[in-house]
Amino acid sequence: MADPALALQRRLHILDAALHCFRERGFRQTTIEDICAEARISPGALYRLFANKGELIAAIAGEARADVEAVLGQLDVAEDLVSGLERLARSALERFDADGDGPLLADIWAEAARDPHTAKLLLTQDQRIQGRIAAAIRLAQVNGQAHAAVPPEDAAELLMSALDGMALRRAMRGSASVDDEVRRYRVLALHLLKPKR
Amino acid sequence: MADPALALQRRLHILDAALHCFRERGFRQTTIEDICAEARISPGALYRLFANKGELIAAIAGEARADVEAVLGQLDVAEDLVSGLERLARSALERFDADGDGPLLADIWAEAARDPHTAKLLLTQDQRIQGRIAAAIRLAQVNGQAHAAVPPEDAAELLMSALDGMALRRAMRGSASVDDEVRRYRVLALHLLKPKR
DNA sequence: ACCTGAACACCGTTCAAGT
DNA sequence: ACCTGAACACCGTTCAAGT
Numbered sequence: 001m002a003d004p005a006l007a008l009q010r011r012l013h014i015l016d017a018a019l020h021c022f023r024e025r026g027f028r029q030t031t032i033e034d035i036c037a038e039a040r041i042s043p044g045a046l047y048r049l050f051a052n053k054g055e056l057i058a059a060i061a062g063e064a065r066a067d068v069e070a071v072l073g074q075l076d077v078a079e080d081l082v083s084g085l086e087r088l089a090r091s092a093l094e095r096f097d098a099d100g101d102g103p104l105l106a107d108i109w110a111e112a113a114r115d116p117h118t119a120k121l122l123l124t125q126d127q128r129i130q131g132r133i134a135a136a137i138r139l140a141q142v143n144g145q146a147h148a149a150v151p152p153e154d155a156a157e158l159l160m161s162a163l164d165g166m167a168l169r170r171a172m173r174g175s176a177s178v179d180d181e182v183r184r185y186r187v188l189a190l191h192l193l194k195p196k197r
Numbered sequence: 198m199a200d201p202a203l204a205l206q207r208r209l210h211i212l213d214a215a216l217h218c219f220r221e222r223g224f225r226q227t228t229i230e231d232i233c234a235e236a237r238i239s240p241g242a243l244y245r246l247f248a249n250k251g252e253l254i255a256a257i258a259g260e261a262r263a264d265v266e267a268v269l270g271q272l273d274v275a276e277d278l279v280s281g282l283e284r285l286a287r288s289a290l291e292r293f294d295a296d297g298d299g300p301l302l303a304d305i306w307a308e309a310a311r312d313p314h315t316a317k318l319l320l321t322q323d324q325r326i327q328g329r330i331a332a333a334i335r336l337a338q339v340n341g342q343a344h345a346a347v348p349p350e351d352a353a354e355l356l357m358s359a360l361d362g363m364a365l366r367r368a369m370r371g372s373a374s375v376d377d378e379v380r381r382y383r384v385l386a387l388h389l390l391k392p393k394r
Numbered sequence: 395a396c397c398t399g400a401a402c403a404c405c406g407t408t409c410a411a412g413t
Numbered sequence: 414a415c416c417t418g419a420a421c422a423c424c425g426t427t428c429a430a431g432t
């Protein structure tokens with residue numbers, strides 16, 4: 001490989017084309033030919049940079065949820081833990097819409113359930129995200145903002161699971177009002193973190 | 198079609214073979230040839246009873262979650278609403294395991310996110326299940342078993358979403374202890390339905 | 395009326411031939 | 414060193430030929 005920097009750039013170019021196709025048609029239905037057409041290269045050129053279609057899928061799967069991690073910064077900035085979680089939920093639910101990346105997210109789950117490599121990738125991410133939320137809960141407890149009868153780790157897992165479940169349902173339905181969903185999610189967060197005495 | 202009853206029987210036989218293959222290899226990776234070998238028929242025979250592979254997938258998708266509906270009967274029998282929900286969660290989490298039907302469930306979500314026909318099928322089921330849970334919550338409120346600061350429909354949706362999210366995560370991880378997961382789910386149900394006064 | 399299985403079109407992947 | 418694009422193996426679907 002003569003120029004590693006150039007190779008990386010070409011890889012990113014191809015991944016960009018792949019993302020575009022996967023979003024529109026899903027992993028199964030997009031062909032290598034589709035991706036090559038979108039990236040304006042030949043199959044041979046693609047296979048010099050990626051071993052097979054699965055490698056493209058794994059790369060995209062890792063990227064898609066990485067964006068969620070970026071939103072986590074909002075948790076620390078928020079004036080209130082529950083408001084922070086509400087914002088996190090809003091951005092996730094808005095993104096993983098039936099008309100947006102919802103179907104892609106569903107594809108990613110399916111891929112992870114069958115391919116151990118993708119599974120490990122997503123699990124590591126999940127644990128980071130969950131840890132971050134658990135830390136925010138602990139902080140809120142210290143500040144007296146949260147009573148948290150539930151252990152922080154358990155609460156974090158429940159909050160993530162519920163958000164994933166809601167996002168999946170949204171991917172299936174036409175896009176119902178995000179506001180209603182966020183309101184429901186807020187209720188969940190309140191009940192888990194601030195039980196009435 | 199000479200004998201409709203025989204045709205139905207043959208359809209069921211083929212669907213049985215398809216389920217077996219889909220469970221093991223997933224929708225994408227199983228070939229028509231696989232299914233034909235499992236059912237001991239020729240491709241031509243299969244295509245006289247099913248229009249295409251998608252029809253097989255849709256049929257299996259509809260069936261897999263129908264079993265969950267059957268478990269709902271436990272809700273009414275349970276001595277306590279939260280215990281009933283706990284049992285529902287246990288049976289769902291046990292079934293949709295990484296070594297069980299978890300990967301199949303993930304495939305089904307992905308299919309529903311792309312195919313409107315499958316989506317409508319799952320949504321109708323979901324609404325029935327949710328309605329059933331909401332009704333159980335309302336009953337518990339009347340009996341004074343649940344305080345339910347949350348509207349029954351919202352609580353039902355949150356409980357279902359969280360269960361789906363947890364099941365998906367289980368499909369990805371190796372099978373962690375079901376007991377821990379069920380315990381967490383119980384905590385969720387308690388906090389949503391019985392806020393401490 | 396129903397089936398078989400060869401044939402066809404399509405898709406993931408490779409590799410001989412080019413620059 | 415890198416690319417092109419024809420070629421190969423495989424898979425979903427069809428249909429001529431059989432019973």
